[in-house]
Amino acid sequence: MRTSRTLGLFMIAPASIMIFLFFLMPVVLTAIFAMTNMSTATGISGGAWQVTQAAVNRLKTDLPELADGIAEPRFIIDEEGLKELETLKLKPGFAAELRAEHMGEVYPSRREAERVIKALKDRPSTREVKQISDLFNRSVLNTRFETRDELMANLKKLGFDLTPQQQDIVARATYTGWIWTTDNFRIISSSPDMAQIFFNTAFYVSVTLLLFNVGYALFLALTTHYMQASTASVFRAIWLLPRITPVVIYVLLWKWLTWDSGFISTFMSQFGYPPKNYLLDTAYNAWFFVILINGFIGASMGMLVFSSAIKAIPQTQFHASEVDGASRLQQIRYIILPQLRWPILFVTCYQTLSLLASFNEILLSTRGGPGKATEVWSLAAFHTALNNYTGNLEYGLGAAMALVLVVVGIILSLIYLRIFRYDTLISKPLIED
Amino acid sequence: MRILLDKFSKSFGSTKVIEDMNLEVASGEMLALLGPSGCGKSTTLFAVCGIHRPTSGRILFGDRDVTNLPSQERNVGVVFQSYALYPHMTVEENIGFPLMVKRAAAPDIKKQVAAIAALVHIDNLLDRRPSQLSGGQQQRVALARALIRRPDVLLLDEPLANLDAKLRLEMRSEIRRLQRETGITAILVTHDQVEAMSMCDRIAIMKSGEIVQIATPSAMYNDPRTSFVAGFLGNPPISFIKGTAFQGAFVSGDGHLKVPLAALSGISDDTPLTLGVRPEHFGTGGDIAVEGRIVFAETQGRENLYDVALPDGSVLRSIQPVRNDIKPGDQVRWMLGSDAAFIFAENGQRL
Numbered sequence: 149m150r151t152s153r154t155l156g157l158f159m160i161a162p163a164s165i166m167i168f169l170f171f172l173m174p175v176v177l178t179a180i181f182a183m184t185n186m187s188t189a190t191g192i193s194g195g196a197w198q199v200t201q202a203a204v205n206r207l208k209t210d211l212p213e214l215a216d217g218i219a220e221p222r223f224i225i226d227e228e229g230l231k232e233l234e235t236l237k238l239k240p241g242f243a244a245e246l247r248a249e250h251m252g253e254v255y256p257s258r259r260e261a262e263r264v265i266k267a268l269k270d271r272p273s274t275r276e277v278k279q280i281s282d283l284f285n286r287s288v289l290n291t292r293f294e295t296r297d298e299l300m301a302n303l304k305k306l307g308f309d310l311t312p313q314q315q316d317i318v319a320r321a322t323y324t325g326w327i328w329t330t331d332n333f334r335i336i337s338s339s340p341d342m343a344q345i346f347f348n349t350a351f352y353v354s355v356t357l358l359l360f361n362v363g364y365a366l367f368l369a370l371t372t373h374y375m376q377a378s379t380a381s382v383f384r385a386i387w388l389l390p391r392i393t394p395v396v397i398y399v400l401l402w403k404w405l406t407w408d409s410g411f412i413s414t415f416m417s418q419f420g421y422p423p424k425n426y427l428l429d430t431a432y433n434a435w436f437f438v439i440l441i442n443g444f445i446g447a448s449m450g451m452l453v454f455s456s457a458i459k460a461i462p463q464t465q466f467h468a469s470e471v472d473g474a475s476r477l478q479q480i481r482y483i484i485l486p487q488l489r490w491p492i493l494f495v496t497c498y499q500t501l502s503l504l505a506s507f508n509e510i511l512l513s514t515r516g517g518p519g520k521a522t523e524v525w526s527l528a529a530f531h532t533a534l535n536n537y538t539g540n541l542e543y544g545l546g547a548a549m550a551l552v553l554v555v556v557g558i559i560l561s562l563i564y565l566r567i568f569r570y571d572t573l574i575s576k577p578l579i580e581d
Numbered sequence: 582m583r584i585l586l587d588k589f590s591k592s593f594g595s596t597k598v599i600e601d602m603n604l605e606v607a608s609g610e611m612l613a614l615l616g617p618s619g620c621g622k623s624t625t626l627f628a629v630c631g632i633h634r635p636t637s638g639r640i641l642f643g644d645r646d647v648t649n650l651p652s653q654e655r656n657v658g659v660v661f662q663s664y665a666l667y668p669h670m671t672v673e674e675n676i677g678f679p680l681m682v683k684r685a686a687a688p689d690i691k692k693q694v695a696a697i698a699a700l701v702h703i704d705n706l707l708d709r710r711p712s713q714l715s716g717g718q719q720q721r722v723a724l725a726r727a728l729i730r731r732p733d734v735l736l737l738d739e740p741l742a743n744l745d746a747k748l749r750l751e752m753r754s755e756i757r758r759l760q761r762e763t764g765i766t767a768i769l770v771t772h773d774q775v776e777a778m779s780m781c782d783r784i785a786i787m788k789s790g791e792i793v794q795i796a797t798p799s800a801m802y803n804d805p806r807t808s809f810v811a812g813f814l815g816n817p818p819i820s821f822i823k824g825t826a827f828q829g830a831f832v833s834g835d836g837h838l839k840v841p842l843a844a845l846s847g848i849s850d851d852t853p854l855t856l857g858v859r860p861e862h863f864g865t866g867g868d869i870a871v872e873g874r875i876v877f878a879e880t881q882g883r884e885n886l887y888d889v890a891l892p893d894g895s896v897l898r899s900i901q902p903v904r905n906d907i908k909p910g911d912q913v914r915w916m917l918g919s920d921a922a923f924i925f926a927e928n929g930q931r932l
C-alpha cells in the first residue's frame with residue numbers, strides 16, 4: 149500500500165511539474181507582479197533616486213516646506229565651486245574676489261547669484277557670468293543619484309536637515325525603480341473607469357453566456373434532436389462553421405458586413421439610409437455585434453456537448469415518456485433537461501471562464517470601442533499592461549487586473565457548483581436493505 | 582377495450598419483421614404473446630402503444646382507428662422490457678409521472694402513488710432512485726407507473742423476467758387480479774410458457790413475425806396446430822420421434838415402434854412423419870408398450886422425470902409420481918397413450 153502510493157506519486161511527478169510550471173507559475177508570477185508598481189517608467193530592474201517635478205509634487209502633501217525648497221534652484225559660493233572656477237582659466241580675479249567677499253553665501257535663485265557675479269570688479273562677460281553661475285548651482289532638481297545616501301548627503305549640503313522619517317519619505321518619493329505596493333488594488337477598487345469596465349464585462353459575459361453559449365446551444369441541441377438524423381447533422385455542421393473558421397477571417401467577415409461600404413450599409417442605402425459603420429456607430433450597436441460575434445462561435449461547443457448528452461439518454465426513456473402522455477415540451481422539461489444538468493454546468497463553467505479570459509474577437513472587431521464602450525476586463529488588462537496609447541505599459545496594474553480575473557473565475561465556478569448541486573451529480577452507491 | 586390489428590405489417594428499412602398480422606384481443610381479455618427471442622413480440626407491442634407507426638395495416642382500439650394517433654393520446658400503460666425508468670427521478674416521481682404530465686393536483690398524485698406502490702410492495706422505496714433498486718424492484722416501479730393512470734390498454738413486455746421465483750408467482754396473480762378487477766385489456770409478452778398459460782385468457786404463439794396459433798391455454802396445450810406450438814408449450818417439454826406412415830400407423834425409423842393412429846387413415850405409406858408424446862402420456866398407463874433404457878433421471882420433488890432412449894436413438898420423456906425403483910441404465914417397458922399422441926407432417930402441420 150505504502151509503496152504503491154509512493155510509486156504513484158513518482159509516476160505523476162512529471163505531470164505535476166508540468167502543471168506547476170505551466171499552470172501555477174503564471175498565476176504565482178501574476179500575483180507577484182500585481183503587488184508591484186512596475187511599468188515602462190520604472191523598468192523591471194532596480195532604479196535610482198531623482199528629484200523630478202513629479203517627485204516634488206508627491207512630497208508636497210507630506211513635507212510642503214521641503215518640497216518648495218527642493219524645487220528652487222540654489223546657488224552656494226563654496227570651495228568646491230571655486231576650485232573648479234580656478235581650473236577654468238578665466239581671469240583669476242573672479243575666484244579671488246568671490247572667495248574673499250562672498251564665501252559661503254547662498255542665493256535662492258539664479259538671478260540673484262548672477263547679479264553678484266556680474267558685479268565683480270573684473271567685469272565678466274555675459275557668457276562668463278552664465279559659465280560661472282553654473283559652477284555654483286547646487287540644486288538637486290533632476291539630478292540622478294545612484295544611491296540613497298548620495299541624495300541625502302546632497303540635501304544636507306543644501307541645508308535640509310532631515311529626520312530619518314523625513315528621509316524615508318523623501319527616498320520613497322524620489323525613487324524611480326519599482327516598489328512593492330498594494331496601490332494597484334486600490335486603483336482597481338476605487339477608479340470609476342474600472343467600475344465601468346467591470347460592469348461591461350459582467351454584461352458581456354452573462355448576456356453572451358445566457359443567450360448563446362448555453363441558451364442558443366441548448367435550443368439547437370433540442371431542435372436537432374427532434375429532427376431527422378440527416379437534416380440534424382447538416383444543421384449542426386452549419387453552426388460549427390464559425391468555430392472552425394480562423395478567427396481573423398471570421399471577424400473580417402463581420403467587419404465586411406458592418407463597414408460603411410459593407411453589406412448592411414449597401415442594403416440600407418436602398419431604403420435611403422446613409423451608409424455608416426454599423427459596428428462602431430453606437431455603443432448599443434457595438435455590443436450587439438460583439439455579442440453576436442462571440443455567441444455564434446460559442447454556441448457550437450454547447451450544441452455539440454448537449455447533443456451528445458441527449459443522444460446518451462436511452463431511447464426507451466423517450467418512448468416511456470410518450471406513452472406516459474408527456475408532450476414534447478414536457479419531455480424536454482422533465483426528461484431531457486434534468487439529465488443535462490452536468491453538461492450544462494460544464495458548459496456554463498467552461499464558457500464563463502473563456503468569455504472572461506478571451507478578448508481576441510473584441511480586439512479584432514471593435515478594439516473596445518467606440519470610446520471604451522466595449523472594453524472588457526481582459527482587454528483592459530491587455531491594454532494596460534501590454535498595449536496602450538500613452539506608451540507607459542503598467543505591468544503591475546495589468547497583472548493585478550489579471551489576478552482579479554482569476555479570482556472572479558474561481559468564485560464563479562464555486563457558485564456554479566453550488567447552484568447545480570454538484571454533490572448530487574455524483575452517483576451514490578447502490579444501497580439495499 | 583378491444584384491440585384489433587388488421588393486416589398489420591412492420592419493417593425496419595428493408596428488414597420485414599411482421600407481415601400482415603391479424604390479431605384481435607377482446608375487451609377485458611388478457612392475451613399472451615408467446616414466442617422465441619426476436620420473433621417480433623416487442624415490435625407488435627410498440628405498434629400497439631404508438632411508438633412505432635405500422636408500415637401498413639390498421640390498429641383499432643374499440644372502434645376507434647388509432648393507427649395514426651400519437652402515443653400520448655392512446656391511454657396505454659406500458660411496462661418496458663428494460664423498465665425505462667427515469668434515472669433522475671425518485672421512485673415516487675417515476676410512478677407519479679403520468680399523472681404529473683396530466684397536471685393532476687400534487688396531493689392527489691401523492692395519494693394515488695402511495696396506493697399503487699403498496700399494491701406492488703414498494704411503498705418503502707418511494708424516496709429511492711432507480712439506480713438504488715434491484716432489478717425486481719425496478720420492474721415493480723415500472724408496473725406501478727403503467728397502472729397508475731388507469732389505462733384502457735395495458736402492455737407488458739416480459740414484466741416478470743427479473744423477479745425471483747416466489748415474487749414471480751405472487752406478481753403473476755397480482756397482475757392478473759388487477760387486470761380482472763379493472764377490466765383492462767392487456768397484452769403480455771413473454772417467452773415463459775408457464776407464465777403465459779397461468780396468467781392469460783388466450784395465448785398467441787408467434788414465430789418469425791407470424792402468429793402460428795391463437796387459443797386458450799388448455800386448447801392450445803391439448804390441440805396444438807403445429808409441432809412448433811406443441812414444442813413450445815408444456816414443461817417438461819413434449820418429445821418428438823421421427824418416422825414414417827405405414828398402413829394407418831406411425832412407424833419409427835428402425836421399425837421398432839408402431840403406433841396405429843386414426844389421423845393417419847388417408848395418408849400414403851412412407852410419408853415422413855413426426856410423433857409427439859407429452860411426458861405425462863408415457864409411463865404406467867397407455868395402450869402401446871415401448872421398450873427402452875433409462876438415460877436420465879431427475880426428481881422434481883413430487884414427480885420424477887425420466888428420459889428413455891429407444892433402440893433407434895430417439896428419446897421419450899416420462900413424468901411419473903416419485904418412485905425409487907428405477908435408476909439410469911435400467912431397461913424398462915413402459916406404456917404410451919396413443920390417443921393422446923400428436924402426429925405431425927414433415928412441414929410441422931398437425932394431421
Ligand SMILES: Nc1ncnc2c1ncn2[C@@H]1O[C@H](COP(=O)(O)OP(=O)(O)OP(=O)(O)O)[C@@H](O)[C@H]1O
Pocket residue numbers: 593596598617618619620621622623624625662772
Ligand atoms: N429498430 C429496429 N431496426 C431494425 N430491426 C429491428 C428494430 N427493432 C427490432 N428489429 C428486429 O426485429 C425483430 C423483432 O424484434 P423484437 O424486439 O420485436 O423481438 P422480441 O420478440 O421482442 O424478442 P425478445 O424476446 O428478445 O425481446 C428482431 O429480429 C430485431 O432484430
Ligand SMILES: [Mg+2]
Pocket residue numbers: 622623624662738
Ligand atoms: Mg422484446
